[in-house]
Amino acid sequence: MTSTPISVVLCARNEASRIEQSIRAIKACEPAELIVVDGGSTDETVAIAEGLGVRVIRSGGKGLAPDRQLGADHATHDLIAFIDADHRPAPDALDSLKRDMDEFGLDVVQAAVGIEDNGFWNRAEHDAMAVFQHTPGPRALMIGVAPTLYRKEVLQAVRFDEVNKEQSDDADLFKRIVDTGKYTFGVGRTIVPQFHHPDRKDYLNKFRWYGRRDAEFIRTHPDRAHSMWFHLLVRYPLWRPIKAVFQGKPRAAVYFWVCGGTRLSVVISKTIQSVFLRTSRPTPEPGDA
Template sequence: MSPTGVRPTVSVVICCYTQERLPLLTSVVESVRVQSAPPQQIIIVVDHNKSLYKHLIANFSAVTIVESTGQPGLAGARNTGIAHATSDLVAFLDDDAEATPDWLERLISFYDDPDVLAVGGRVNPVWEAGRPGYFGEELDWIVGCSHRGLPRMATEVRNLIGANMSFRRETLELVGGFNQDLGRQTAKPLGCEETEICIRASLASPGARIVYDPVAVVNHHVPAARGTFRYMAARAWSEGLSKAQVSHLVGHKRALRSERHYVRRVLPRAVLSGIRDWGSGKDSAGLGRAGAVVAVLGITTGGYLRGRQLAHFARSRSAEAVPAAVEWRTVQ
């Protein structure tokens, strides 16, 4: 309920880009339709795929279907969804992440506090081919899911997970939506647009809170191809590059605050646990699990350092190309 005692309305935005996920998208939309707290709107945004758009128009009813008017990529599609939303709150759900029946009800419950500007929940992986033995839960962020080390009860956090998040619409309008230079764009597997917008929203509203409630759950489909070490490595490198971009935009300390705790506390425990399980004979995959954690940390760090280097080169070229007086006026 809102402070006035009236339950806020919700627009649910689901972005899609490929016909290969149509069966999953159908299940996701149905999971939203049967919510215990029904949304006012279900908005499907098609990311620059005309044939998919035509198919959805012909086969889906009682939903708003629009084509993305932003840059190709998830951020542009989400911004299109925001532009079409008319509710108090805007919730985002991936086209392969099915919501549990009380998902929206759980998210909405926190908005009776006017200081809460965004709420998200837990994302559980549903492995198409079963979880690989070397893929520890500490690394589930690689497949867009909640990882071991996140809060086990409702807690204020820095940022939410993209597959399960909601914002006050006025907050999204205040900060200008998602940064379209971040996020996944076809063959450019970057991310962290959720981290960046949450940080910007917090800076724009001092004293406000972003809440993560692990009881608000969605179940995220994970195809077999995303359980391979090759995918783990590629995603880890992209995460490093993305974090470097975010740190350039919002500052090193803000961009890496949560990651410091994760690296210092969660990952060492994961490595020790894996080695211990392997050494005791409890789990023969334990050593591989520990090795994967070490490898992912190293690759992510390498991607971050490379991203910082690229940002430095970009700033240097910009400084050389723009006269100092003009540059000063621009940043002012």
């Protein structure tokens, strides 16, 4: 068992092809508790998890952010790790994350993600992660929600958005963590392998999904809209690609351009739609109830 009791929460939906490998990897870490939150799977995800002796909570398909909060609420230990179905943590990963948390004095610590080499886009994403994510230490704005270790009090004080299914589970949560001024977060030295689909179409669908969440973040948090626009207009097309080229990782530059451009196009489209809907609504006549 891990040196400090840790609850692991794995949120999944239609992950029958990957969840067994993830559960076996997590079990090798010997957590004090493993909970799978199923988000309405129509495949064998639940049967596989239960067949491996894992406690499964069915959320009814409320969305990823509510599912994460549901798992955190059911966790019984003071430390909670979110591990996803595409992660394959090494047996010492949880203990390593706890050491990272202690070393940097953090309340939330994310593992660096190592994308497994399986085609151009996997290699490009792996290089991209190395460019902007693999520097250990505290962060000022946000980190990823998983694979990440949390002090439970953080997820009790600052909860995931449990209503808005379109809300980003990471940008929204860490925006509100920053607003408290109480908790620190960052990236540790631990690296957790991650398995993504190698097909370009799958990546484009993922980037569009990010874009929809970006647009919802701007709508929900207008006070931070400038930060998101800077992210999409400067960091992705300029700063990160330049940094990638100087580090000898041209594939990462391609990843940033395609990911950022796709997300930006979705955000612009959603913004135009929102403006059009507001301006096209009929003005109520005097006396209308």
